[in-house]
Amino acid sequence: MSKSLVGxxxxxxxxxxxxxxTSAAAARAISLYGKENVTNGSSxxxxxxNSTLICLPTVETTFRNIGIRELVGYAPIAGMQDYQDAAxxxxxxxxxxxxxxxxxxxxxxxxxxxxxxxxxSDPGDAVLTHDWLWAPYKSMCSETGRKLQTFSLFNENKxxxxxxxxxxxxxxxxxxxxxxxxxxxxxxxxxxxxLTNEEWDAVIEVVKENAKADNKSITLLLDIAYIDxxxxxxxxxxxxxxxxxLPDNIFITLAFSMSKSFTVYGQRTGAIIGLxxxxxxxxxFTHVTQMTARTRWSNVNRGCMxxxxxxxxxxxxxxxLQKERDDSMGMxxxxxxxxxxxxxxxxxxxxxxxxxxxxxxPTVKPDIACEYLQKNNIFLVPxxxxxxxxxxxxxxxxxxxxxxxxxxxxxxxxxx
Amino acid sequence: MSKSLVGxxxxxxxxxxxxxxTSAAAARAISLYGKENVTNGSSxxxxxxNSTLICLPTVETTFRNIGIRELVGYAPIAGMQDYQDAAxxxxxxxxxxxxxxxxxxxxxxxxxxxxxxxxxSDPGDAVLTHDWLWAPYKSMCSETGRKLQTFSLFNENKxxxxxxxxxxxxxxxxxxxxxxxxxxxxxxxxxxxxLTNEEWDAVIEVVKENAKADNKSITLLLDIAYIDxxxxxxxxxxxxxxxxxLPDNIFITLAFSMSKSFTVYGQRTGAIIGLxxxxxxxxxFTHVTQMTARTRWSNVNRGCMxxxxxxxxxxxxxxxLQKERDDSMGMxxxxxxxxxxxxxxxxxxxxxxxxxxxxxxPTVKPDIACEYLQKNNIFLVPxxxxxxxxxxxxxxxxxxxxxxxxxxxxxxxxxx
Numbered sequence: 001m002s003k004s005l006v007g008x009x010x011x012x013x014x015x016x017x018x019x020x021x022t023s024a025a026a027a028r029a030i031s032l033y034g035k036e037n038v039t040n041g042s043s044x045x046x047x048x049x050n051s052t053l054i055c056l057p058t059v060e061t062t063f064r065n066i067g068i069r070e071l072v073g074y075a076p077i078a079g080m081q082d083y084q085d086a087a088x089x090x091x092x093x094x095x096x097x098x099x100x101x102x103x104x105x106x107x108x109x110x111x112x113x114x115x116x117x118x119x120x121s122d123p124g125d126a127v128l129t130h131d132w133l134w135a136p137y138k139s140m141c142s143e144t145g146r147k148l149q150t151f152s153l154f155n156e157n158k159x160x161x162x163x164x165x166x167x168x169x170x171x172x173x174x175x176x177x178x179x180x181x182x183x184x185x186x187x188x189x190x191x192x193x194x195l196t197n198e199e200w201d202a203v204i205e206v207v208k209e210n211a212k213a214d215n216k217s218i219t220l221l222l223d224i225a226y227i228d229x230x231x232x233x234x235x236x237x238x239x240x241x242x243x244x245x246l247p248d249n250i251f252i253t254l255a256f257s258m259s260k261s262f263t264v265y266g267q268r269t270g271a272i273i274g275l276x277x278x279x280x281x282x283x284x285f286t287h288v289t290q291m292t293a294r295t296r297w298s299n300v301n302r303g304c305m306x307x308x309x310x311x312x313x314x315x316x317x318x319x320x321l322q323k324e325r326d327d328s329m330g331m332x333x334x335x336x337x338x339x340x341x342x343x344x345x346x347x348x349x350x351x352x353x354x355x356x357x358x359x360x361x362p363t364v365k366p367d368i369a370c371e372y373l374q375k376n377n378i379f380l381v382p383x384x385x386x387x388x389x390x391x392x393x394x395x396x397x398x399x400x401x402x403x404x405x406x407x408x409x410x411x412x413x414x415x416x
Numbered sequence: 417m418s419k420s421l422v423g424x425x426x427x428x429x430x431x432x433x434x435x436x437x438t439s440a441a442a443a444r445a446i447s448l449y450g451k452e453n454v455t456n457g458s459s460x461x462x463x464x465x466n467s468t469l470i471c472l473p474t475v476e477t478t479f480r481n482i483g484i485r486e487l488v489g490y491a492p493i494a495g496m497q498d499y500q501d502a503a504x505x506x507x508x509x510x511x512x513x514x515x516x517x518x519x520x521x522x523x524x525x526x527x528x529x530x531x532x533x534x535x536x537s538d539p540g541d542a543v544l545t546h547d548w549l550w551a552p553y554k555s556m557c558s559e560t561g562r563k564l565q566t567f568s569l570f571n572e573n574k575x576x577x578x579x580x581x582x583x584x585x586x587x588x589x590x591x592x593x594x595x596x597x598x599x600x601x602x603x604x605x606x607x608x609x610x611l612t613n614e615e616w617d618a619v620i621e622v623v624k625e626n627a628k629a630d631n632k633s634i635t636l637l638l639d640i641a642y643i644d645x646x647x648x649x650x651x652x653x654x655x656x657x658x659x660x661x662l663p664d665n666i667f668i669t670l671a672f673s674m675s676k677s678f679t680v681y682g683q684r685t686g687a688i689i690g691l692x693x694x695x696x697x698x699x700x701f702t703h704v705t706q707m708t709a710r711t712r713w714s715n716v717n718r719g720c721m722x723x724x725x726x727x728x729x730x731x732x733x734x735x736x737l738q739k740e741r742d743d744s745m746g747m748x749x750x751x752x753x754x755x756x757x758x759x760x761x762x763x764x765x766x767x768x769x770x771x772x773x774x775x776x777x778p779t780v781k782p783d784i785a786c787e788y789l790q791k792n793n794i795f796l797v798p799x800x801x802x803x804x805x806x807x808x809x810x811x812x813x814x815x816x817x818x819x820x821x822x823x824x825x826x827x828x829x830x831x832x
Binding site for chain 1: 419420421422423424425426429430431433436440459461468469471475476479480484485487488489490491492493523524526527530534535536537538539541552555556559560594630633635664665667679680681682683684697700702703704706707708710711712713714715716717718719
C-alpha cells in the first residue's frame with residue numbers, strides 16, 4: 001500500500017456509520033420490495049402513514065415564499081440578528097432564565113455540539129456523556145483527540161443515575177480543570193428518556209458542588225434536538241429556569257436545531273446558544289464560536305434561517321406550526337403506545353420512553369439481532385448495547401407486530 | 417474579568433473580519449444614504465447594474481422546482497452520487513486527467529479548504545500559500561494550530577514568482593515531511609491573477625522535484641472558486657490535464673464551490689475533490705474527509721446539491737446557465753476594463769487582473785486609505801498590503817471615476 005499522506009493525527013481514521021449504513025440498506029430494500037414491504041426504522045425523520053417524509057405545511061409554505069435573494073445571499077457568520085433572536089425565544093419560550101445569552105448560527109445541532117467540544121476542551125481531555133448516546137458524539141471527540149467517557153444513564157429503577165453521574169464528574173475533575181458534559185434530553189436519542197425536574201435539581205447540585213474550587217470549570221452542553229416532540233413541549237422547557245444565578249465557572253450551552261422542530265433536516269441550520277451570569281464568558285463564547293464557524297463552514301444557510309425568523313415573527317404562523325407539530329407528535333405517541341403495549345405483553349425489556357423520535361431495546365447482541373431483522377426487511381439501528389427504533393418514521397400499520405418481531409429476533413440470536 | 421473557560425488552545429481567540437466588517441459598514445451606509453449614493457465593493461457576490469444581487473435565472477427556476485422532500489431530506493455524508501458526479505464533471509470538464517477521483521460534499525469552498533488543511537497537516541506544521549491571499553486561510557490554520565507561511569505571488573515582472581515558490585517549498589520540507597500548498601487560481605482572490613499554462617508546468621516541476629524523496633509528500637490544494645469567471649472558463653481548466661501520472665506522494669485536491677458558479681452563496685454547498693494515481697490515497701481521502709464532515713457539520717444542504725445535479729444532467733440547462741454566466745462575466749469584464757483604463761491614465765499601480773471577482777491595488781497604508789474612502793461612501797476591503805475592489809458587485813456607473821477616487825485616497829493618506 002501507498003504511504004499514508006494524512007497528518008499523524010488523522011492516520012488510520014476509518015469512516016463507518018451504522019446509522020447511515022442502515023438507512024442505505026433500507027433504501028435498497030425499498031427499491032427492491034416496495035415501501036409497504038419494508039419497515040424502515042433507521043432514520044430520525046418523521047414519516048407519515050404512507051412512509052413519506054413529512055415537511056410541516058407552515059414550513060413548506062414559508063420556504064416557497066422566501067425571496068430568491070434571501071435564499072442565496074450570504075449571511076453574517078453568527079446568523080442574522082432576527083434569526084439569533086428567534087432561536088433564543090424558541091429555545092427558552094416561557095422559561096428564559098436571567099443572564100447573558102448569545103446565539104451563534106451553526107449547521108444543524110451537529111455543528112453546535114461539535115463547536116462546543118472543540119472550544120471548551122483540549123486534546124487529551126475527557127468529555128462526559130451518558131452511556132446511551134448518539135454515536136457521533138464519540139467521533140466528534142476522537143476526531144479532535146478528545147476521549148468520550150460515559151456514566152450510566154439509568155439506575156436500577158430506570159431513573160436518572162445521579163450517583164454514576166456524580167462519580168464520573170468528580171473523577172474527571174481530579175484529572176483536569178475543565179469538563180464538557182453532554183446531556184441529550186428531553187426525548188433522549190436513542191432512548192426517548194427525559195430528565196424530570198427533580199433529576200435536573202440533582203444534576204445542577206452535582207455540577208455546582210464540583211465547580212466549587214475556583215480552578216475548576218464545567219461546561220454543560222444540552223443537546224435539545226427533540227425538545228418539541230414531548231407530550232408538553234412548553235413544560236418540557238421548565239428545567240431551563242433552573243440555570244439562573246449559576247457561578248461564572250459553570251457555563252450552559254444549548255444545541256438548538258431546526259432539523260426536527262422545523263422538519264428541515266437536510267437544510268443544515270441550527271445554533272449554539274450560550275447562557276452565563278458573566279458578560280465576559282459570553283463575550284469569549286461569541287469570539288471563539290464565530291472563529292470556529294468562520295474556519296470550518298464560514299456561514300450558515302441564509303434561506304433556512306429566514307424561514308425560522310419569518311415564522312417566529314408571526315404569532316399566527318407560530319400557532320399553526322405548533323398545531324402541526326402537535327399533530328405529528330400525536331401520531332408518534334400513538335405508534336409508541338402500540339409498541340410499548342405489545343412489548344409489555346411479551347415482557348420485552350424497553351428503556352423508558354418519554355418522547356422524541358426513538359425507542360430502544362437493550363440487548364447484548366444488537367448487531368446479530370439487527371441482521372436477523374434485516375432478513376425480514378426490518379431495518380433498525382444496532383447500538384453498542386441495544387437496538388434503536390425510529391418510531392417517528394414507521395407507519396402505524398408496520399408498528400403493529402413489531403415488538404413481537406423484535407422478541408423473535410432476540411430469541412433466535414440469543415444462542416449465537 | 418472572569419477566568420477563561422475555553423480550552424488552552426482556544427484562549428485569546430478574537431474574531432474579527434475586515435471583509436465582513438466592511439460589508440456591514442456598507443450595508444449601514446446604504447440604509448442611510450440609499451444604494452445609488454454608496455459604492456459597495458466589499459463583498460464577493462455579483463450584483464447587476466442596480467446593485468441587486470444576481471441569482472442566475474436557470475438556478476432560480478431549478479431551485480423553485482425542487483420537490484420539498486428533496487429540499488428538506490437528509491443527504492448522505494459524501495453527498496448524493498449524482499451530485500458527486502456532477503461536481504467532478506463540472507470541475508474538470510474536457511480536462512479530466514487519468515487517475516482515481518472522488519468528491520465529498522462540503523459546506524461551500526470554505527468547508528473544502530478547511531477539511532484538507534485539517535487532515536493533511538499536523539498541529540505545528542507550516543501550510544504554504546501566496547502572499548496575496550484570502551484572509552480566512554490564515555484563520556483556518558491558526559484555529560487548528562497550523563502556521564500559514566507565504567511565498568511572493570509576483571516576481572518583478574508581475575508574473576508568477578516560481579523562485580519564491582520553490583524556495584519556500586524546499587525550506588518547509590527541510591523542517592517537515594508533509595506540506596499542504598494552497599493555490600487560488602484562476603481569477604485569484606484578491607488579485608484576479610491566473611497562472612498561465614507555462615507557469616503551471618513550472619509549479620508541477622517544483623512539486624515533483626521536492627517530492628522525490630520517498631519520505632516527503634505534497635498535497636496541492638487548489639481553490640478554484642472563481643474558475644467559471646474568466647474570459648474562457650473551459651480553457652482555464654486546461655492546466656488540470658497536467659495532473660496525470662503524478663507519483664502517489666503528490667496528492668491533488670480541488671475545492672469546488674457552487675457559491676459563485678451557481679450564484680448560491682448562502683446555501684453553503686461545495687465539494688472537496690481528490691485526484692491521485694493511487695487507489696489507496698483516494699480511499700484514505702474518502703475516509704478521513706467523511707469523518708471530518710460527519711464530526712463538523714454532519715451532512716450538506718441536500719436541496720442545493722439537487723439544484724446542481726438537476727442542471728448538470730440536462731444539457732439544455734447546462735447551456736442556458738453557461739450563457740447566463742458568460743453574460744455576467746461580460747458585465748464584470750466591462751467594469752474591470754473601465755477601471756483598468758482609468759487606473760492606467762492615473763499611472764495607478766494595479767495587480768495583474770485576468771478574471772474573477774476582484775481587483776487589487778497594492779499600498780502600504782490600506783487601512784487608512786480605506787477609511788478615507790469610506791468617508792466618501794466607498795467601501796473597499798483593506799488587505800495586509802493592498803486594497804481589494806469587488807468589481808463583481810459595483811455597477812458600471814459607479815466604477816467610472818473609482819480609480820481616480822482611489823488615487824486621491826492614496827495621495828491624501830500617503831503623508832499620514
